Amino acid sequence: MRSHRKPDDDLAVSEVIGVVMLLAMVITMMGGVFIFLTPYVNDFQDNTAWSNANGIAERLDGRIDVVAGASADTGLRTTISTTTSSVIPLINAEEWTVAADLSANDTVTVTYVNQSSFSILCQNETADRVIIWTQFGEQEIEFNSSNEIIINHELNVADIYIVTVFDDDEKIHRYAKIPISGVQINTKVQSGQHSIALLNDARYDKNSGETWAVSTTPNLNIEELFDGTMRASLSLRDVSTVGGMPDGNDARFDIRSAGQISLFSGDAWNFRFTFESSLGPTVTPQMSEGWLIDYNLNRASDTLDLHRGISPWQRASGFDGLTIDKAGSAIDLEIELQLVEVSR
Numbered sequence: 001m002r003s004h005r006k007p008d009d010d011l012a013v014s015e016v017i018g019v020v021m022l023l024a025m026v027i028t029m030m031g032g033v034f035i036f037l038t039p040y041v042n043d044f045q046d047n048t049a050w051s052n053a054n055g056i057a058e059r060l061d062g063r064i065d066v067v068a069g070a071s072a073d074t075g076l077r078t079t080i081s082t083t084t085s086s087v088i089p090l091i092n093a094e095e096w097t098v099a100a101d102l103s104a105n106d107t108v109t110v111t112y113v114n115q116s117s118f119s120i121l122c123q124n125e126t127a128d129r130v131i132i133w134t135q136f137g138e139q140e141i142e143f144n145s146s147n148e149i150i151i152n153h154e155l156n157v158a159d160i161y162i163v164t165v166f167d168d169d170e171k172i173h174r175y176a177k178i179p180i181s182g183v184q185i186n187t188k189v190q191s192g193q194h195s196i197a198l199l200n201d202a203r204y205d206k207n208s209g210e211t212w213a214v215s216t217t218p219n220l221n222i223e224e225l226f227d228g229t230m231r232a233s234l235s236l237r238d239v240s241t242v243g244g245m246p247d248g249n250d251a252r253f254d255i256r257s258a259g260q261i262s263l264f265s266g267d268a269w270n271f272r273f274t275f276e277s278s279l280g281p282t283v284t285p286q287m288s289e290g291w292l293i294d295y296n297l298n299r300a301s302d303t304l305d306l307h308r309g310i311s312p313w314q315r316a317s318g319f320d321g322l323t324i325d326k327a328g329s330a331i332d333l334e335i336e337l338q339l340v341e342v343s344r
Contacts, residue, residue, distance in 0.1 A: 053085045053187040057196045057203065060087070060183065063255050065201065068237055068338040072259035075341075082251045085187040089241035093199055094180035095276045096236055097321070098335055100268035101173050107270060108173035110163050113150065118163060120149045127173070129166040135159060160238070160337075162263065176263055178337060182239050197279055200237050204279060212280035217290060222309055222324060230308060230325045231332040232271065236263075242343035251344075258339035268333035272313050274321040288318045 059080055067075045101108055107123040120127060125145045132139050134155050141151050155161070157177075165173035182199035192208025203216040219235045246252055277283035291310045298307040299316070313321035325331055 052081075053185050053194060053196060056080055056082060056085055056087070057185050057198060060185075060253070061198050061201075061203070063253070064198070064237070064239060064340055064342070067255045067257045068201075068235075068340050069260075070257045072257055075254065075256035077252060077254050079250050079252050081249050082247045083249050085185050086247060087245045087251070088184050088186065089245065090182045090184050090197060090199060090279070091241075092179040092181055093197070093277065093279050095274075095278075096178045096180060096200075097176065097274045098178070098234075098236075098263060098271075099173070099175040099273070100264060100271040100333060102264075102266075102268060103167070103170065103172040104269055104330065106167070106172055108165050110165065110173065110175035112157075112177070115157060116154070117150055117152050120151060120165060122147060122149070122165075126167040127165045128168065131164045131166070132157070133162040133164070162261075174263065176337075178236050178238065180236065180238050181241070183241070183245075183342065198239075199277075199279070201235060204283065206280070211282045214283065214286050214290070217287070220291075224308055225332070229330065229332055231334075232324050233334040234273075235336050235338060237338045237340065239340045239342055242341055244344065245342075246344040254343045256341045256343075258341055260339070261337040263335040263337055264333040265335075266332070267330045269330055270323070271331055271333055272321045272323050288322070291322060292318055 059078065063076060063078050099110060105124065106126045108127060109121040111119040111121070113119050118130075118132075120130065122145070125147055127143075127149070128145050129140065129142045130151060132141070132153050132155055134157060137155060139153050139155050141153065143149050143151060160176070160178050162174065162176040164171055165175075180200045182197060184198070185196040187194045189208070194208070195206045197204040197206075197212070200218045201216075202214070202218045204212045205215050206212045219233075221233045223231050225231055240258075275284065275287055277287070292312065294309050295304075295307055295311050298304050308325060310322050310324055312318045313323045
């Protein structure tokens with residue numbers, strides 16, 4: 001009978017080598033799966049980080065909105081998890097100027113000359129007094145009526161200031177400059193950094209390598225009343241930060257109202273405003289283009305006589321500022337400056 005026993009010199013695979021080869025194959029397959037899934041995992045992490053940052057922005061903006069309309073020295077405290085993001089202040093990221101005549105009897109133009117001077121151009125020479133207000137004091141200056149006057153003052157006008165022009169005791173013009181500060185939420189993502197800026201009740205978004213995009217515009221409302229009068233309302237919101245911004249899993253934000261200042265309330269003539277953003281070079285053109293959409297459509301169709309709303313003050317680009325209902329008729333104007341402080 002034949003023996004089926006394998007000769008000792010026949011070739012065979014060692015059990016150890018077989019196990020090693022099996023482990024190598026498993027590791028190779030797992031590595032391939034990991035490489036295949038990595039982009040999806042990264043996208044999931046980015047989406048999670050963006051969702052958390054968006055939640056922080058919405059919560060902060062909502063709390064600030066509540067406090068902005070509250071009485072001075074009242075506020076609230078909120079706790080937000082900022083482990084995946086950081087909150088930093090945006091100081092003087094926007095600058096607004098607003099001006100309007102408060103009487104139909106004269107047309108007044110106030111121009112900033114330098115840190116200690118203003119020029120007042122008065123068409124009918126009715127102005128004889130001004131009051132310059134800042135957060136640190138105010139100064140009253142009387143002068144002889146003339147077509148153009150240069151007034152000198154001793155106030156620090158590097159921040160918010162309001163110039164009110166009088167004819168005796170009647171207010172005939174008001175001009176104000178308002179620098180706007182806010183907060184910015186930065187979040188690290190695979191492509192770099194995603195940023196959300198909260199400024200003046202508006203929101204701006206930016207991804208790494210891209211320019212700022214306007215997600216929500218400032219609170220400027222314009223409507224036509226039943227009698228044909230235009231109504232314009234604008235809330236300007238300055239959010240200043242006191243000390244460093246909190247961070248961590250339980251970051252506590254104290255949000256306090258510093259009060260409101262009514263800039264305009266009632267009939268106004270020759271309303272003019274300017275907007276300048278230092279957040280990015282594309283923000284100001286985006287805002288101006290959005291405000292002038294209706295004007296440009298009427299201009300293109302040669303129907304400017306039918307346009308009611310925002311128009312360029314002088315040049316069509318809006319570089320000189322913007323106005324409402326340029327025909328010179330009265331508008332119902334409501335502009336309020338809201339002051340808010342955020343601290344830890």
